[in-house]
Amino acid sequence: MSRTAILYVVLLAMACIAPFVGYPLFLMKCLCFALFACAFNLLVGFTGLLSFGHAMFFGFAAYACAHSAKVWGWTPEVAILFGTLSAGLMGLVVGWLAVRRQGIYFAMVTLALSQMVYFICVQAPFTYAEDGIQGVPRGKLLGVIDLKDDMVMYYFVLAIFAAAFALIYRVIHSPFGQVLKSIRENEPRALSLGYDVDKYKLVAFVLSAALAGLAGATKSLSLGLATLTDVTWQMSGEVVLMTLLGGMGTILGPVVGASAIIAMGNYLSGFGSWVTIIMGATFVVCVLLFRRGIVGEIEHRLGKKKSP
Amino acid sequence: MTEIFGIPIQALMGQLTIGLVNGCFYAMLSLGLAVIFGMLNVVNFAHGALYMVGAFFSWMLLNYAGVNYWFALILAPIGVAIVGVIIEKTMLRWLYQLDHLYGLLLTFGLALIIEGIFRHNYGSSGQPYELPDVFRGAFDLGFMFLPKYRAWVVVMSIVVCLATWYLIEKTKLGAYLRAGTENPKLVQAFGINVPLMVTLTYAFGVGLAGLAGVMAAPVYLVNPTMGSGIIIVVFAVVVIGGMGSILGSIVTGLALGLIEGLTKVVYPEASSTVVFIIMAIVLLIRPAGLFGREK
Numbered sequence: 353m354s355r356t357a358i359l360y361v362v363l364l365a366m367a368c369i370a371p372f373v374g375y376p377l378f379l380m381k382c383l384c385f386a387l388f389a390c391a392f393n394l395l396v397g398f399t400g401l402l403s404f405g406h407a408m409f410f411g412f413a414a415y416a417c418a419h420s421a422k423v424w425g426w427t428p429e430v431a432i433l434f435g436t437l438s439a440g441l442m443g444l445v446v447g448w449l450a451v452r453r454q455g456i457y458f459a460m461v462t463l464a465l466s467q468m469v470y471f472i473c474v475q476a477p478f479t480y481a482e483d484g485i486q487g488v489p490r491g492k493l494l495g496v497i498d499l500k501d502d503m504v505m506y507y508f509v510l511a512i513f514a515a516a517f518a519l520i521y522r523v524i525h526s527p528f529g530q531v532l533k534s535i536r537e538n539e540p541r542a543l544s545l546g547y548d549v550d551k552y553k554l555v556a557f558v559l560s561a562a563l564a565g566l567a568g569a570t571k572s573l574s575l576g577l578a579t580l581t582d583v584t585w586q587m588s589g590e591v592v593l594m595t596l597l598g599g600m601g602t603i604l605g606p607v608v609g610a611s612a613i614i615a616m617g618n619y620l621s622g623f624g625s626w627v628t629i630i631m632g633a634t635f636v637v638c639v640l641l642f643r644r645g646i647v648g649e650i651e652h653r654l655g656k657k658k659s660p
Numbered sequence: 661m662t663e664i665f666g667i668p669i670q671a672l673m674g675q676l677t678i679g680l681v682n683g684c685f686y687a688m689l690s691l692g693l694a695v696i697f698g699m700l701n702v703v704n705f706a707h708g709a710l711y712m713v714g715a716f717f718s719w720m721l722l723n724y725a726g727v728n729y730w731f732a733l734i735l736a737p738i739g740v741a742i743v744g745v746i747i748e749k750t751m752l753r754w755l756y757q758l759d760h761l762y763g764l765l766l767t768f769g770l771a772l773i774i775e776g777i778f779r780h781n782y783g784s785s786g787q788p789y790e791l792p793d794v795f796r797g798a799f800d801l802g803f804m805f806l807p808k809y810r811a812w813v814v815v816m817s818i819v820v821c822l823a824t825w826y827l828i829e830k831t832k833l834g835a836y837l838r839a840g841t842e843n844p845k846l847v848q849a850f851g852i853n854v855p856l857m858v859t860l861t862y863a864f865g866v867g868l869a870g871l872a873g874v875m876a877a878p879v880y881l882v883n884p885t886m887g888s889g890i891i892i893v894v895f896a897v898v899v900i901g902g903m904g905s906i907l908g909s910i911v912t913g914l915a916l917g918l919i920e921g922l923t924k925v926v927y928p929e930a931s932s933t934v935v936f937i938i939m940a941i942v943l944l945i946r947p948a949g950l951f952g953r954e955k
Contacts, residue, residue: 635769
C-alpha cells in the first residue's frame, strides 16, 4: 500500500472510533462543514475560481431537504438527494451567469447572487423566516433503519462524507481534474490548447454546488434544523476561511480547516461578538503570513526534506 | 390627488427621492471602489465597514465631543482616511505581488474585525443622529414635498462625485494617477513617488466612503451592520457598471438607486432583489458591464 492510502485508512479508522471519544453531534457538524469546505475547495483550490456565495447552495439545500423531510414526509436518502439536486440546479443557473466574468468579478457576481437568494429565503413562506425550519425528523433510512439515535446517524453522515470525499479525490486526479488545474494555472493557455474553458468551469461549478448542497442537506437532517444563518454572506465567508486556514488546493486542508473553525466556534460561543473579531483576525493572519494553510504548510515542510 | 398608473404621485415621488439618496451613496461608494481598484488592483471589501466607521465617527464627534455636523463632514472622512493609511501601510502593501483574490480576502477579514468591534461596543441596535437645525423641514415643490436634508445629500454627493471625476480626468495629479494605473514602473522611473501615490489613493477612496457615511448618518440609524448591507449591493452596482469608467460608476449608482425606489412603489416584494436581477440581465447581455473594459 502506498503512503497516502495508509494515511486515508488510518484517518477513516479514526473517524469510525471518534464518536466513542467525542460528541457525535459535534462530529457530525464537523463532517458536514468539512464536506462543504471540500466542495468549495474543488472550485477555489483546483479551478482557481473564488466563489463568495457558496452559502446559497449549502443553505438552500438545507431548506429543500428539511422541507421535503418534514412537510412531505420523504425518507432521509430521498430528501438529501432532493436537496443536492436542487443545489446542483441552482449551481447550473448561477454558474452559467458567473463564468462570464473572471477573477475578482466572479467573486462579486457570486456574492451578489447569493445575497439575492438570501432575500428570497427571507420572504419565501416555506423557510419560516427568522424561525427557520425546526425539528426536522431524521426518519428511517430506506424505510428500515431508524436514524433517531445519534450514533447511527453519525455513521450515516460518515458514509456520505466518505463517498463524497472519494468522488472529489477521483475528480481531482482524473484527466478532467488536470484540465481544471491547467485553467487555474494559465487560463489563456488552456483556451489556446483547444479546451472549452467556460464549459469546464461550469461543470466544476455545478459539481461543487451540488456537493455543497449535499453537505447542507445532511446538516439539516443531522442537526434537525435549517435556518437563515446557512444562507448569509457570513456563512460564505466562513467556508472561505475554513479552506484558507486548512490550505487551499490541498486535499485534506478543508477538512482540517473546517474542524478547526467549528471547534473554535464551539469554544468561543460564550464570547459573543468576539467570535466575529477573532474570525476576521484569523483571516488577516492567514492572508498575510500563512497563505499555504495548515496542511499546505505541512506538505511544504515534508516536501523540502524529501528533495534537498 | 393625482395618480400615475394608480399610484399616488406623492408616494411615488417620496420613494424616488429615497431611491435617489440611496443611489448617491451607491455612486460615492462604487466610485471609491473603482478608484482603489484602478490603482491597487484590490477590491476593497472593507469599503462598507469604513462607510459605517465614517457614520460612527460623526456620531461620536457629536455625542462625545459636541462637534457639529459641518466639522464632522470634514473631520470624520479624514479620520477614516487615516485608518486607510494604516491599513495600506501595514497590510495591503504586502499583497500587491500576489493574486488579486488575497486583497479581497484580507479586506473581508478587516471588515469582519471592524464590524465586530463596533458591534461589541454599541450592540446591533441603531443610534439616531440628530439632524442639524438648518435641514429641518422640506421644500414645497408644488407636486411634492422634498425634505431639505435629502436635497442636500443629492446635491452634495453629485458635487463630490464630479469633483473626483475632474480631479482624476482633468488635473496633473490625476494624469499621474492614470499613468500609474497603466504602468507603475515607468511612472516611478520618471521620478514620481508611486508607493506614496498608492497610499494616498487608498486613503482618498476610503475617505470618500467615510464622507458617504457622515452624510448617511442622519438618514439611517447609525448601526454596525449598515456597512455590510450596502457593500454587497455596491458590488452588484460595480459589476453592472464595470470599474473602467468613473462617470459610468456615478451614473450606474444613481440609476440603480432610482430603480430600487421605483420598485418599492410598484412591486415592494422585489425591492431588495431588483439590483441583483438587473445584474443578472446585464451579465447576459453585456458580460463586461455597461461601461466596462475587461482587462
